[in-house]
Amino acid sequence: MTRAPSSRISARLRAVVLWTASLLLGGTLQAQPVVDAGWAKLPEGSHWDGSTTWITPDGHGNVVVLVRKAPYFRVFTREGQPVRSFGDEGLFETAHSLSFDAEGNYWVSDSTAHVVRKISPDGRLLLTLGQPGVAGDNAATDRFNQPNHVAFAANGDVYVSDGYVNARIVHFTPDGKFVRIIGGVQGGAAGQLQVPHGVALDSAGRILVNDSDNKRVSVFAPDGRFVESWPFPSRGGITVLPDDTVYVSDVNEGIVNVLRDGKLLDSIHVDRAHGLGVDLDGEIYVSGASRMTVYKVTRP
Numbered sequence: 001m002t003r004a005p006s007s008r009i010s011a012r013l014r015a016v017v018l019w020t021a022s023l024l025l026g027g028t029l030q031a032q033p034v035v036d037a038g039w040a041k042l043p044e045g046s047h048w049d050g051s052t053t054w055i056t057p058d059g060h061g062n063v064v065v066l067v068r069k070a071p072y073f074r075v076f077t078r079e080g081q082p083v084r085s086f087g088d089e090g091l092f093e094t095a096h097s098l099s100f101d102a103e104g105n106y107w108v109s110d111s112t113a114h115v116v117r118k119i120s121p122d123g124r125l126l127l128t129l130g131q132p133g134v135a136g137d138n139a140a141t142d143r144f145n146q147p148n149h150v151a152f153a154a155n156g157d158v159y160v161s162d163g164y165v166n167a168r169i170v171h172f173t174p175d176g177k178f179v180r181i182i183g184g185v186q187g188g189a190a191g192q193l194q195v196p197h198g199v200a201l202d203s204a205g206r207i208l209v210n211d212s213d214n215k216r217v218s219v220f221a222p223d224g225r226f227v228e229s230w231p232f233p234s235r236g237g238i239t240v241l242p243d244d245t246v247y248v249s250d251v252n253e254g255i256v257n258v259l260r261d262g263k264l265l266d267s268i269h270v271d272r273a274h275g276l277g278v279d280l281d282g283e284i285y286v287s288g289a290s291r292m293t294v295y296k297v298t299r300p
Contacts, residue, residue, distance in 0.1 A: 031300030033268050037288075039080040039296035040065065048074075048292045054098045054237070055287040055294050056277025063285055065294055066098040066108065066275065073098075073106070078283065080296070086123050097198075097237070097275065099150040101174075109160070111146040116160055127176055129160060138166045138185070141178040149198040149237070153205060161209065163196030169209055169220075182207055182224045188214050191226030198238040200246070208246065210234035217248060219262075230262040237276030249273040251289060256297070270295050 042048070050069025057063050058075075062083055065074040072087030072095055094112035101107060105126065106119040115130035129144075130136075136143025146164030153159070156174035159182075169182040183193040196218075198210035205222035212235035219227040236249030236256075246259040251274040258266040268284070275287035284297035 033300065034298040035268070035270055036296045036298070037293055040074075040076050040294050041080050041082060043082050050292070051289050052275070052287040052292050052294050053096055053289055054275030054277075055285045056098055056100065056237075056239075056275065057279040057283075057285065058100050058104060059102075060104055063277070063279075064098060064106075065287065066095050068092075068095050072108075078279070092117075096147075097149045099152070101152050102156065107150040107158070109147045109149055111148055111164055114144045114146060116144070116147055116150055116158075129158070129172065129176055135165070138168055138181070141170075141181075144170070148196075149210075151199045151201055153201050159199045159201065159207060161196045161199040163193070163212075167193040167196060169196060169199050169207060171224075180224055182220050183209065183218075190229065191218070191220075193218060195235070197235050198248075200238045200240045202240050202244050202246070203242065208238060208240065210236065210238050210248065212236075212250075217246075217259075217262075228262065230259065232257045232259065232264070236274050239276060239278050241278060241280070247276060247278050247284065249276040249286060256284060256286060266299070268297055268299070270297065 050067045053068055054066040063076050070089040071085035074085045075083040092110045096109045096111045099107045104121050109116050113132050114135050115128050115132050118127035120126055131143050134143055135145040144162045145166045147160050147162045149161040151159045158172040160170045162168050162170050167186040168184040171179040185192045193211050194213035196209050197212040200208045207220040209218045211218040215233045217230040217234050221227055233250035233253045234248050236251050238248045240246050249256045251272050254271050256268045256273050270286045272288040272291045273286045274289035277285045286295045
């Protein structure tokens with residue numbers, strides 16, 4: 001009999017304790033989200049061997065885990081069965097996040113290399129945004145400084161969260177031509193950003209930014225004007241469903257907050273919640289990053 005690693009046990013125990021406490025405080029019996037740390041079945045004899053930095057559904061029935069160790073891409077069915085692995089050593093310096101465009105291409109932010117790479121489903125490099133190994137400042141139009149996430153508009157435009165050193169979102173056309181900078185001023189005032197760590201767009205084309213050091217989500221209009229901010233921790237991923245339900249993870253708080261119109265609908269506690277993806281059937285996938293663990297969360 002194989003015993004679950006202690007980190008998995010502690011994560012599950014923590015989820016149960018927090019849920020039980022919420023029942024005692026709220027006085028209302030609610031169904032418990034199922035946080036499954038054993039969802040992904042690694043092939044016999046294999047290990048993650050590196051940080052499971054990101055996880056997200058590919059839109060074609062599978063779920064992909066981005067690992068900071070070759071093979072960088074580990075593909076699973078929704079039931080957690082391994083499908084394939086690919087991505088040779090040296091493709092990335094520090095793989096950080098994974099996003100899929102409407103055609104199923106892989107977009108990976110490589111923070112140390114200062115680039116975002118677009119890769120076809122069969123592993124071919126199609127496009128590089130930024131200049132490998134060359135950092136840019138908040139005004140640069142063709143260089144980043146440790147980019148960390150990518151999102152897409154309905155028309156295929158690309159939005160890069162350039163935030164570990166810079167404080168902005170950079171907007172490009174689908175073929176990589178610069179359009180505009182959103183934000184670009186560091187700080188905590190309205191419209192300023194401090195370590196943006198994720199980006200997503202809602203159905204109105206508004207740009208939602210994980211303004212992580214300010215522990216909020218900052219909202220900008222499609223033309224880049226600041227609109228408002230929502231007070232939720234956000235050093236993780238962000239994704240928006242077609243009905244504009246927003247999911248935001250935070251690695252420090254170990255939480256995934258579910259929002260609608262900036263209001264909290266639900267909070268799900270997941271240890272070291274970093275990478276985040278939500279399937280259209282409502283299943284939530286979270287990577288535990290340094291814990292070298294991935295989770296599947298099923299809400300009642």
